[in-house]
Amino acid sequence: MEVKMWRWLFSLFFFFYGVDKIDCSKTVVTIGVLLEDLSSQINIPLNSTIYKKNLFDQRAYFSTKMMQVSSTDTFEASLTLCSMLDSDLGVVAVYSDSIRTIPILESTCTFFEIPFLITNWKSPSPIKRDPEKVRALINFFPEAELFAKGLADIVRSLQWSSFIIIYENEEGLIRMQEILKLQELNPDSKQNNILVMQLGPGPDYRPLLKKIRNTTEDNIILDCNTNKIMMILTQAKEVGMLELHNRYFITSLDAHTLDLSYLNTTANITSIRLHDPKSDDFLNTVHRWELTEFENHNRRVPLDPLSIKTETVLFHDAVLLLTDTVNAMSIRPGINISPLSCNRTETSQDGFTLRKYMLINTPSMTLSGPLKFNDEGGRIDFNIHVVDNIDDTVIATSYAANNSLVLHRDYNQTMDAAVLNLQKITVIVSSRIGEPYLMYRQPSYEGEILTGNNRYEGYSMDLIAGIAKIIGFNFQFEITEKYGNYDPTERRWNGLIGEILEKRAHLAVCDLTITPERREVVDFSMPFMTLGIGILYYKGEADKTTDMFKFLEPFSTSVWIYTATLYLVISIVLYFIARMTPGDWENPQPYEENPEELENIWDIKNCFWLTLGSIMTQGCDILPKGISSRIAVGVWWFFSLIMTSSYTANLAAFLTKASLEAPIDSAEALSKQTKIKYGLLSGGSTESFFANSNFSTYQRMWLNMQQAKPSVFEASNDDGVQRVRNTKNALYAFLMESTQIEYVMATKPDLKRVGDLLDSKSYGIAMPMNSPYRSAINKAVLEMQETGVLEKLKKTWWEKNKEEPKDSEQDTGDETDSLKLGISNLGGIFLVLGIGIAMSCAFAIVEFLWNCRNISVEEHITYMQALKLELKFACNVFITKKRVKPLLSEASSSESEKNEENKNDSKSMIHGILQSAESNLNIVH
Ligand code: GLU
Numbered sequence: 001m002e003v004k005m006w007r008w009l010f011s012l013f014f015f016f017y018g019v020d021k022i023d024c025s026k027t028v029v030t031i032g033v034l035l036e037d038l039s040s041q042i043n044i045p046l047n048s049t050i051y052k053k054n055l056f057d058q059r060a061y062f063s064t065k066m067m068q069v070s071s072t073d074t075f076e077a078s079l080t081l082c083s084m085l086d087s088d089l090g091v092v093a094v095y096s097d098s099i100r101t102i103p104i105l106e107s108t109c110t111f112f113e114i115p116f117l118i119t120n121w122k123s124p125s126p127i128k129r130d131p132e133k134v135r136a137l138i139n140f141f142p143e144a145e146l147f148a149k150g151l152a153d154i155v156r157s158l159q160w161s162s163f164i165i166i167y168e169n170e171e172g173l174i175r176m177q178e179i180l181k182l183q184e185l186n187p188d189s190k191q192n193n194i195l196v197m198q199l200g201p202g203p204d205y206r207p208l209l210k211k212i213r214n215t216t217e218d219n220i221i222l223d224c225n226t227n228k229i230m231m232i233l234t235q236a237k238e239v240g241m242l243e244l245h246n247r248y249f250i251t252s253l254d255a256h257t258l259d260l261s262y263l264n265t266t267a268n269i270t271s272i273r274l275h276d277p278k279s280d281d282f283l284n285t286v287h288r289w290e291l292t293e294f295e296n297h298n299r300r301v302p303l304d305p306l307s308i309k310t311e312t313v314l315f316h317d318a319v320l321l322l323t324d325t326v327n328a329m330s331i332r333p334g335i336n337i338s339p340l341s342c343n344r345t346e347t348s349q350d351g352f353t354l355r356k357y358m359l360i361n362t363p364s365m366t367l368s369g370p371l372k373f374n375d376e377g378g379r380i381d382f383n384i385h386v387v388d389n390i391d392d393t394v395i396a397t398s399y400a401a402n403n404s405l406v407l408h409r410d411y412n413q414t415m416d417a418a419v420l421n422l423q424k425i426t427v428i429v430s431s432r433i434g435e436p437y438l439m440y441r442q443p444s445y446e447g448e449i450l451t452g453n454n455r456y457e458g459y460s461m462d463l464i465a466g467i468a469k470i471i472g473f474n475f476q477f478e479i480t481e482k483y484g485n486y487d488p489t490e491r492r493w494n495g496l497i498g499e500i501l502e503k504r505a506h507l508a509v510c511d512l513t514i515t516p517e518r519r520e521v522v523d524f525s526m527p528f529m530t531l532g533i534g535i536l537y538y539k540g541e542a543d544k545t546t547d548m549f550k551f552l553e554p555f556s557t558s559v560w561i562y563t564a565t566l567y568l569v570i571s572i573v574l575y576f577i578a579r580m581t582p583g584d585w586e587n588p589q590p591y592e593e594n595p596e597e598l599e600n601i602w603d604i605k606n607c608f609w610l611t612l613g614s615i616m617t618q619g620c621d622i623l624p625k626g627i628s629s630r631i632a633v634g635v636w637w638f639f640s641l642i643m644t645s646s647y648t649a650n651l652a653a654f655l656t657k658a659s660l661e662a663p664i665d666s667a668e669a670l671s672k673q674t675k676i677k678y679g680l681l682s683g684g685s686t687e688s689f690f691a692n693s694n695f696s697t698y699q700r701m702w703l704n705m706q707q708a709k710p711s712v713f714e715a716s717n718d719d720g721v722q723r724v725r726n727t728k729n730a731l732y733a734f735l736m737e738s739t740q741i742e743y744v745m746a747t748k749p750d751l752k753r754v755g756d757l758l759d760s761k762s763y764g765i766a767m768p769m770n771s772p773y774r775s776a777i778n779k780a781v782l783e784m785q786e787t788g789v790l791e792k793l794k795k796t797w798w799e800k801n802k803e804e805p806k807d808s809e810q811d812t813g814d815e816t817d818s819l820k821l822g823i824s825n826l827g828g829i830f831l832v833l834g835i836g837i838a839m840s841c842a843f844a845i846v847e848f849l850w851n852c853r854n855i856s857v858e859e860h861i862t863y864m865q866a867l868k869l870e871l872k873f874a875c876n877v878f879i880t881k882k883r884v885k886p887l888l889s890e891a892s893s894s895e896s897e898k899n900e901e902n903k904n905d906s907k908s909m910i911h912g913i914l915q916s917a918e919s920n921l922n923i924v925h
Contacts, residue, residue, distance in 0.1 A: 029060045029326050031319070032084045032091035032114075034069035034077075034105070036098050041309055044301070045285075045316035048292035053323045060326050065091055069098045069105075077101035081108050082342035090340060092354065093117055093322055097311065109136035112340050113351040115358060117322065119314035121147070123174050134352050135377055138359065140314040140368070142274070143378035144174065150384045150398040151251060151272075152178035155221065157386075157396055158249065158270065159770055161520070162193035163219035164212055166232075172223035175251060179221065199224055205232050209239045216502050218768060219247045226254040233263055242267040244421055245503055245768040253310040260389050266421035268772050269389040274368045275313045276385055276394065277305040282367055285316070310368075317366040324363040325354060388417075418772035419471055427468070427475040430496050430505035431460050432483065434717065436743055436797040437510045453477050459797040460509045463528060463765075466789055470780040471773075478505060483512055483684050484766075495683070497522055500766050507777070508766040511737065513685035515761070524764030525777045528790055532757025533686050534738040535678070536721065537664055538730035539752040554650030562830060563643060567615065571608045573837055574624075574632050577844040578602030579874045581626025582851040588881070597881045602629070604877070615640040628844035635836025642829040656729075666755040670733060671701045677727075679705055679712025680735040681720060687713075689759060690735075698758070717744075724751060739763075746802040848874065 050062040070076040093115040096105050109116035116136040124144045167173050183194045236242045246267040255271035286305045293301040359373045372381030386396040397406050431438050438458040468475050484497025493501050496508035500522050514524045578584040585598035613620035614637050624630050680686045690702040705712050714720040720734035721744050741753045784790050856866035
């Protein structure tokens with residue numbers, strides 16, 4: 001508002017005081033202007049400044065002598081200058097915009113001691129000049145060496161680790177000399193970090209641009225004529241080099257005159273200016289130029305401040321300095337100007353004095369910053385404003401005087417612009433399949449066809465979807481196999497990092513570890529997960545609690561119960577079989593050929609003793625003689641044999657495993673043994689960690705892993721997990737990242753992590769180096785972290801596929817249970833025992849019946865009577881002796897039978913209690 005008001009006041013002033021009269025007391029001072037094109041833009045400030053000076057200054061009246069000069073013919077240019085010097089009143093100083101003719105014009109002016117003003121870049125002279133010899137030149141363009149240093153400062157502040165310089169001509173290469181020295185600062189870089197290419201004649205620059213595209217370099221410094229910039233950038237866009245990841249630094253000081261919005265690009269273009277076209281001073285000056293045009297020529301020339309070239313601005317300052325100094329010199333004794341002839345050696349009287357004053361004068365209201373010159377007439381003080389085209393703001397200013405660069409980047413503004421660019425495109429996100437980060441989604445119904453991002457699900461997908469929602473961009477997932485490693489043979493990065501470097505993706509996300517090597521070539525977002533390397537191992541092995549009843553472990557509880565029950569049952573069955581089988585009724589006195597009684601030694605105690613002795617593999621000093629009892633005992637022996645050998649073998653296995661447990665409780669322990677192999681995922685950061693470690697333990701481990709046969713390296717974490725599970729006797733451990741181990745432990749309860757983490761690191765989202773959208777991504781990640789979304793995502797995906805322990809596992813609750821021999825493993829032997837016992841029972845019955853038949857034949861009694869008698873003996877557990885020939889009366893009278901039995905019973909009991917000799921007992925009468 002204020003600015004506008006001032007402008008209007010200014011305009012009114014000019015309107016009412018538009019004086020066009022020469023005060024005769026003033027010295028007429030003519031400024032010689034040699035232009036290649038007389039309609040050049042510099043006319044505007046020239047007219048305006050002179051007009052203003054004439055209006056307000058009382059000492060001198062300024063006029064101009066303008067002539068067209070050849071741009072190529074130096075002889076013609078010198079003739080033009082001669083005719084200018086020889087004109088009516090002579091000239092006080094000469095300005096020329098003809099770059100090629102500068103040397104001849106300069107030497108002519110030096111000869112005549114006339115100040116020679118220029119506003120162009122001029123290469124430093126290779127010849128050391130005599131410091132005593134005064135030169136006519138004053139160059140308002142920054143001194144070449146200082147300007148080159150300023151450019152290098154800016155490139156350094158852009159933090160490009162590598163770039164390509166495209167230059168048009170030798171002068172451009174001289175401007176780049178300080179930038180080229182930046183390579184020396186980074187000699188260790190894996191890449192040749194500065195490439196230099198010449199632009200070529202054009203107008204088709206596509207071959208060169210394609211060549212650059214194939215180098216995968218994103219950062220380009222373009223040093224060429226301003227009028228070629230648009231053409232080059234348009235062609236760059238055609239060959240796909242004006243994308244989000246491309247960055248250009250244009251060294252032309254007139255890049256602001258170009259309408260880059262026409263390119264509609266998301267690329268980052270940085271340019272420089274010597275003035276600030278948005279400053280109030282500049283806007284006021286331009287407005288004054290417009291008014292002067294109107295006053296002088298009665299025409300309205302609307303001037304866009306952005307269309308004012310640097311040359312015009314510098315020329316304005318040159319005229320300002322000249323007129324200011326002339327005015328200062330005109331006070332007294334005044335300035336002497338006379339025409340000079342090239343045919344004579346006469347020189348200007350006050351020319352070099354004027355130049356000298358000009359070099360030390362510091363006029364106000366300059367547009368290109370402070371004016372300060374060295375004795376050579378080179379400008380040594382100037383400011384370079386670095387402008388970001390995304391939002392057309394000055395992001396840095398390089399101050400030549402104090403050799404400093406001040407960054408005043410408004411990061412919020414830059415971020416907004418970067419976000420806008422992201423929103424314009426479909427962001428390509430490179431990722432890899434790996435649980436639970438990214439998995440193929442199962443169709444929710446039969447025949448459902450999944451396309452695009454719908455094909456995948458997982459943590460990475462949700463993470464990017466969350467970021468995309470916050471920033472507001474569209475994205476598309478592309479799958480890559482590897483994480484990303486530098487391949488020295490191919491001299492390129494592979495995997496996700498390669499995708500970023502080769503511009504196939506804007507972002508790369510998965511369980512991608514931020515490593516120093518990767519950080520050198522790509523940028524990472526702030527970490528979204530922290531982790532370390534852990535050891536994945538088989539779960540059972542770590543149970544080191546001392547167990548007094550470990551000896552019970554080889555058999556499951558059910559086997560122990562069955563065995564104990566069978567021991568009881570078999571002993572009892574054996575007892576009855578032995579009573580039934582005639583073979584076990586023996587003559588108690590072997591020397592008596594015809595004994596009256598037979599004795600059965602297989603009372604219940606002996607039966608228990610025999611079965612116990614067998615199962616303990618100790619044997620027994622008495623053995624059955626009957627066929628069926630032998631069958632029963634034989635089968636029991638067989639059972640005992642299998643059971644005891646199974647127990648012994650399994651116990652040995654248990655104890656062996658227990659002894660293996662001890663080494664695996666840390667990486668240190670793992671490294672000191674050779675029995676348990678250990679490996680890791682090849683091509684990942686875990687491999688790099690071991691390969692590059694300086695720590696002796698990890699070096700030893702790395703050496704062991706490399707020498708292991710078969711290879712211990714796995715192509716994926718899944719393969720590693722399977723190997724841990726499938727390797728017999730838990731002889732393989734897998735070094736894996738802790739987040740992954742957590743997931744595996746949730747889904748596979750037989751696995752666990754042992755020991756502490758070996759290191760600490762994080763996962764991040766990778767993106768091209770110096771990505772303008774990095775801050776926006778960081779902000780989104782931070783927001784997701786603060787609102788707990790990241791935590792929730794982790795919980796969701798880590799617990800999604802969590803395996804609930806099965807019932808059987810809950811019963812036993814320990815991994816060692818799976819090693820125990822259960823009834824399913826030993827069912828066969830139980831069956832054999834069952835069949836054998838059944839057979840021996842059947843045999844016993846047959847034997848018994850056959851014996852009854854023999855008795856009935858021998859004793860001439862009925863078969864039923866014999867059967868009854870024998871059954872009586874067999875079933876009466878207290879009787880261990882029986883007569884060889886049964887009494888017939890026993891068979892005929894049931895009453896007497898009962899009495900007899902009672903007597904027998906009591907006697908038998910007495911017999912048992914007293915343990916007296918069999919011969920003294922009169923059991924049956
Ligand atoms: N996160 C690792 C990487 O980015 C891969 C897994 C590993 O090396 O254990 O390379």
